[in-house]
Amino acid sequence: MKASLRSLFSINPETSFNSYIETCLCLLKDITSQNLVIQGRALHGHLIKTGIHKERYLTTRLLIMYLGSRKSLEANEIVKDLNGFDLVVHNCMINANIQWGNLEEAQRLFDGMPERNEVSWTALISGFMKHGRVEESMWYFERNPFQNVISWTAAICGFVQNGFSFEALKLFLKLLESGVKPNEVTFSSICKACAEINDFRLGLSVFGLIFKAGFEKHVSVCNSLITLSLKMGEVDLARSVFDRMEKRDVVSWTVILDVFIEMGDLGEARRIFDEMPERNEVSWSVMIARYNQSGYPEEAFRLFRQMTRYSFKPNTSCFSIVLSALASLKALRSGMHVHAHVLKIGIEKDVFISNALIDLYSKCGETKDGRLVFDSIVEKDVAHVVSWNSMIGGYGLNGQMEEAKELFDNMPKRNDVSWSAIISGYLEHKQFDLVFAVFNEMLLSGEIPNKSTFSSVLCASASVASLEKGKDLHGKIIKLGFPYDVFLGTALTDTYAKSGDIESSRRVFDRMPDKNEISWTVMVRGLAESGYAKESINLFEEMEKTSITPNELTILSVLFACSHSGLVDKGLKYFNSMEPIYNIKPNGRHYTCVVDMLSRSGRLSEAEDFINSMPFEPDSNAWASLLSGCKTYKNEQIAERAVKNLWKLAEEHPAGYVLLSNIYASAGRWIDAMNVRKLMTEKGLRKSGGCSWVEVRNQVHFFFQKTDHNPK
DNA sequence: TTAGGGTTAG
Numbered sequence: 001m002k003a004s005l006r007s008l009f010s011i012n013p014e015t016s017f018n019s020y021i022e023t024c025l026c027l028l029k030d031i032t033s034q035n036l037v038i039q040g041r042a043l044h045g046h047l048i049k050t051g052i053h054k055e056r057y058l059t060t061r062l063l064i065m066y067l068g069s070r071k072s073l074e075a076n077e078i079v080k081d082l083n084g085f086d087l088v089v090h091n092c093m094i095n096a097n098i099q100w101g102n103l104e105e106a107q108r109l110f111d112g113m114p115e116r117n118e119v120s121w122t123a124l125i126s127g128f129m130k131h132g133r134v135e136e137s138m139w140y141f142e143r144n145p146f147q148n149v150i151s152w153t154a155a156i157c158g159f160v161q162n163g164f165s166f167e168a169l170k171l172f173l174k175l176l177e178s179g180v181k182p183n184e185v186t187f188s189s190i191c192k193a194c195a196e197i198n199d200f201r202l203g204l205s206v207f208g209l210i211f212k213a214g215f216e217k218h219v220s221v222c223n224s225l226i227t228l229s230l231k232m233g234e235v236d237l238a239r240s241v242f243d244r245m246e247k248r249d250v251v252s253w254t255v256i257l258d259v260f261i262e263m264g265d266l267g268e269a270r271r272i273f274d275e276m277p278e279r280n281e282v283s284w285s286v287m288i289a290r291y292n293q294s295g296y297p298e299e300a301f302r303l304f305r306q307m308t309r310y311s312f313k314p315n316t317s318c319f320s321i322v323l324s325a326l327a328s329l330k331a332l333r334s335g336m337h338v339h340a341h342v343l344k345i346g347i348e349k350d351v352f353i354s355n356a357l358i359d360l361y362s363k364c365g366e367t368k369d370g371r372l373v374f375d376s377i378v379e380k381d382v383a384h385v386v387s388w389n390s391m392i393g394g395y396g397l398n399g400q401m402e403e404a405k406e407l408f409d410n411m412p413k414r415n416d417v418s419w420s421a422i423i424s425g426y427l428e429h430k431q432f433d434l435v436f437a438v439f440n441e442m443l444l445s446g447e448i449p450n451k452s453t454f455s456s457v458l459c460a461s462a463s464v465a466s467l468e469k470g471k472d473l474h475g476k477i478i479k480l481g482f483p484y485d486v487f488l489g490t491a492l493t494d495t496y497a498k499s500g501d502i503e504s505s506r507r508v509f510d511r512m513p514d515k516n517e518i519s520w521t522v523m524v525r526g527l528a529e530s531g532y533a534k535e536s537i538n539l540f541e542e543m544e545k546t547s548i549t550p551n552e553l554t555i556l557s558v559l560f561a562c563s564h565s566g567l568v569d570k571g572l573k574y575f576n577s578m579e580p581i582y583n584i585k586p587n588g589r590h591y592t593c594v595v596d597m598l599s600r601s602g603r604l605s606e607a608e609d610f611i612n613s614m615p616f617e618p619d620s621n622a623w624a625s626l627l628s629g630c631k632t633y634k635n636e637q638i639a640e641r642a643v644k645n646l647w648k649l650a651e652e653h654p655a656g657y658v659l660l661s662n663i664y665a666s667a668g669r670w671i672d673a674m675n676v677r678k679l680m681t682e683k684g685l686r687k688s689g690g691c692s693w694v695e696v697r698n699q700v701h702f703f704f705q706k707t708d709h710n711p712k
Numbered sequence: 713t714t715a716g717g718g719t720t721a722g
Contacts, residue, residue: 122713125713126713148713149713150713151713152713153713153714154713155713156713157713157714158713160714183713183714184714184715185713185714185715186713186714187714187715188713188714188715189713189714189715191714191715192714192715219715220714220715221714221715222715223714223715223716224714224715224716225715226715226716227715227716249715250716251715251716252715252716253716254716254717255715255716257716258716280716281717282716282717283716283717284717285716285717285718286716286717287717288717289717289718290717315717315718316717316718317717317718317719318717318718319718320717320718320719321717321718321719323718323719324718324719324720327719350718350719351719352718352719353718353719354719355718355719355720356718356719356720357719358719358720359719359720384719384720385720386719386720387719387720388720389719389720389721390719390720390721391720392720392721393720393721394720396721415720416721417720417721418720418721419721420720420721420722421720421721422721423721424721424722425721450721450722451722452721452722453721453722455722456721456722459722487722491722
């Protein structure tokens with residue numbers, strides 16, 4: 001329950017002094033935590049009027065409030081009221097200095113104290129931990145004469161927060177040996193340590209310990225147990241802990257959201273979010289983040305606006321999530337709006353915010369602005385490896401590979417993502433030789449590739465149809481122990497299929513325990529394009545029995561398979577059921593595939609009618625397929641009409657001339673072909689250069705047809 | 713003294 005200044009006036013200090021003080025203390029605590037110093041001043045004034053401002057607890061709280069918002073004048077006044085620097089004031093000053101990051105000043109105050117209590121010692125132990133200075137913290141911990149639960153817990157959770165979970169657990173064992181009883185806070189921290197270490201058995205023994213010590217009903221312990229269960233992959237256990245809780249708080253409701261997210265039920269998570277008895281800015285942030293991570297950045301942004309309408313104050317994390325959502329949406333204007341707001345409240349220097357901004361500008365094609373943000377943090381020396389990676393990725397997205405490479409070469413520290421970013425940049429721009437070169441360099445540097453690196457390099461191998469590379473990568477993936485991942489499995493299936501080893505492709509596919517629609521599509525397409533049309537159609541029918549729905553590429557592959565196996569009616573059936581059954585609107589490629597199917601089987605007038613009935617302008621491939629059919633089945637009349645349309649299209653899209661000349665050439669109409677070529681030369685058009693490659697000693701060498709312009 | 717969000721590569 002929140003007290004308010006107004007409610008304070010309804011209490012008569014004389015008749016209920018204790019509850020009056022209690023309300024004031026509550027209020028001051030609230031005011032301090034929300035940094036509402038104006039309200040605090042008003043309350044202070046009111047207390048002076050009633051004459052009880054010198055009440056010891058109130059004075060201390062007022063001091064903490066003024067120190068917390070760095071109002072030194074007011075703080076000094078309070079100190080005067082307290083008759084100088086007694087033990088409590090010393091402790092307050094130490095804590096304030098720790099909060100401001102003045103650890104040396106805190107230490108100086110501590111050293112000058114005539115007497116110290118457990119609060120003074122714990123302040124330094126937790127203070128050094130908070131600022132990552134673990135060794136100094138432990139120095140005080142070991143010398144602390146008041147070894148109570150709180151100082152033990154401060155050290156334990158300090159270790160966890162600094163990523164030393166193993167040390168935290170070791171200290172916890174020492175605590176048990178010392179005879180001091182752990183409390184609910186200790187157990188919460190220990191749960192977190194177990195979750196970080198990812199040790200299932202250890203997690204279970206902590207469960208046992210908590211029950212044995214009788215802490216299984218504490219809200220914070222249960223909250224931690226839910227998170228621990230989730231991290232151990234025990235979704236049902238997480239849920240049963242939540243269900244059995246007698247009392248739940250806003251943290252319990254927030255963590256349960258992730259239980260449903262883990263179960264893949266975003267809708268249920270949202271329902272719970274909507275009906276939660278209490279929400280705070282963290283609950284909002286979680287829901288917004290999950291929408292963003294599940295591929296719904298638009299809903300994430302909508303929820304964010306709703307949050308601000310309800311007067312919740314988004315914090316730094318929340319802003320970074322929203323900036324990331326806006327980056328995905330390429331919403332430059334809204335992004336700049338948020339940027340302006342972030343500047344206004346002064347959190348633009350936060351690494352997470354800066355990185356999200358770099359990403360936002362890069363994704364919107366504004367690498368210059370991204371670079372401005374990047375340079376501003378590099379200057380201040382707070383650039384994290386993620387900042388570098390974001391900027392490299394941004395350059396990669398926008399085709400500025402020289403800039404990307406320069407940054408990559410000058411990075412103070414690289415991680416696997418840095419390598420992945422530069423590799424995927426080269427992949428994006430089809431510089432496959434560089435993909436392999438950088439990947440080799442990565443291996444030589446000792447950096448271990450991750451799933452993302454492998455999927456990029458596999459994609460490059462598939463593009464150059466290199467079976468050797470595919471096999472080599474497959475071996476490395478098995479060695480590293482992630483062979484059955486959906487992404488990697490799919491990439492491997494594709495690589496083998498494109499390199500002509502359809503048996504291996506099928507083997508990988510069959511061994512994948514989890515498949516998504518892309519995995520199925522890749523296999524259906526691989527079979528179809530390798531000449532196994534019937535197998536491809538069979539696999540598609542098998543896919544239909546699962547809960548996975550085909551996408552437009554899956555259907556395209558099936559149509560291709562039908563076309564190449566003469567199963568025209570089956571193909572037409574699939575085409576006609578695209579919209580009603582699969583809810584996919586056919587695109588130009590689907591239509592062309594049907595035209596090809598009809599033309600191949602000699603149903604030429606049907607094919608022509610089909611082209612004419614298309615809801616949009618047919619492209620030259622459609623006419624070319626028809627023409628090709630006309631050649632096979634010797635239908636001059638339809639052929640003439642097809643050629644006429646091809647000429648028309650070629651005039652509109654000069655690339656069509658190339659196709660036209662090829663069609664004439666393949667039909668043996670050499671004079672016509674030559675005429676088209678002549679026309680192309682007159683118009684200054686050139687056929688784009690062909691490209692070939694060969695693999696020698698693990699190096700792919702590319703050969704380009706000699707042309708005047710530089711081929712890519 | 714605690715438990716619940718965040719940025720990058722795919």
